[in-house]
Amino acid sequence: MLIPLRPGELQRLIPAVATGNQFRVSLGNPREVLQRLMIAAIGGVITLLISQSQMSSRWGPFWLVAGVVFLLYVLWGPILQAGQRNATLRRYPAAALFEGEVADVITRERVENRHEQADSRGRLELVENRRTWMLLELEDEEGYLGRVAFPMEKKHQSIRRGSLIRCLVLSERKDFSKIGALSDAWLPGLRMWVGEYPFLLRPAFEELCQRRLTSRR
Template identity: 30%
Template sequence: MLVPITRQKFEQLIPLVATASQYKYYWGKFPDILQRLLISVVSASIAVIVKTILGSKFDSILFLLGLIGSFYWLWAPVFWASICNVKCRRYKYSGFFQGRILDWWITDELMGQQETVNNQGELVIVENREKRINLEVGDETGFSTQVQAPLRVAYKAIAIGQKVEMLVMSNHTDLSRIEGISELFIPSRELWVNDYPYMRRDIFMEMSHHLRESPEMQTAKHRWHKRRSRD
């Protein structure tokens, strides 16, 4: 079932500025941190070189630019997470989706390639692969979509037929065409299936609890069980 939500609630769910979990996501692993540190060092060095060339004429501007650049390693995760949030907030309409898991499967995805040199001095391409879980979810109206996330041990608890909830986004008033989705929540397991944590999960769970008890949701649940019994 799909229940439209207000713009105000949507902006509460997906804040303009990055949350702590979003910052952690973009903080990344050691290679990501090392790359940001390198950019910070290069930025600070460029500011010093330019100051040496131009003298004291643009001291204040160069100092500010150098300071910002030198702390790139620290503020970059906030910037990139906020950019991701802004892209989501461009959708004009949103809704609360409740459905079921129709199917799931595991795939081995190519995430990227890296060129390196082996002991013989030959150029080789190393593939970066990652196992990911794919979920097909749908509701009693026939709507279905797919969600993909990195495979985790906790996902062993996932089974066909489990109730799922998520936020959907669209530029159509009636949500007839879904153009964006959030992470997936499985209430019975209190389990989130996601790559990037789009939402304020505390607000989503509060909204979920309220809508779960609504008459519309109870009717949809009855129709689902009736359909399953016929199948």
């Protein structure tokens, strides 16, 4: 079942500015955090040193501000990234609330990253870091809708075929004849959220589901 959103509801459900939960996800793994710290430290130190040598010129304040911006990159980098991800869904002209069920549950191994390391004989070998992902196929009375994929955790083992599931459906077309994207999803029977990235303001989405779906019944 698809229930089109009213004007302004999509923007209230997916914020333009990153939430705390979105910031934590966008911060990334320890390796990505370390990369940001290195960029912030190197860029900040270099620009601050330049600003010290240029304090007597009109460019001194500019380099000082640039140095501070670099030093804060570890904070504003994830915020900017989250805002960009939110914008990918906020741009769609048509959005609808979906209620259906899990048609199938699939698990797959995905390669997270590859790197070379020396073995006991000193020879380089390729090492792959893999992670198990869960893929949920969604459908309703009209048929197949799409797929939600996310890194699998122990709590996700309770998800079964037929589980009730709700999410947002985004499309370029008002009739939703072609689906552009799906948001993260809510399984009310399990009180569980799933998805690779937390697009939705979750309490607001749960409240919307209760209000709009109850009025339909």
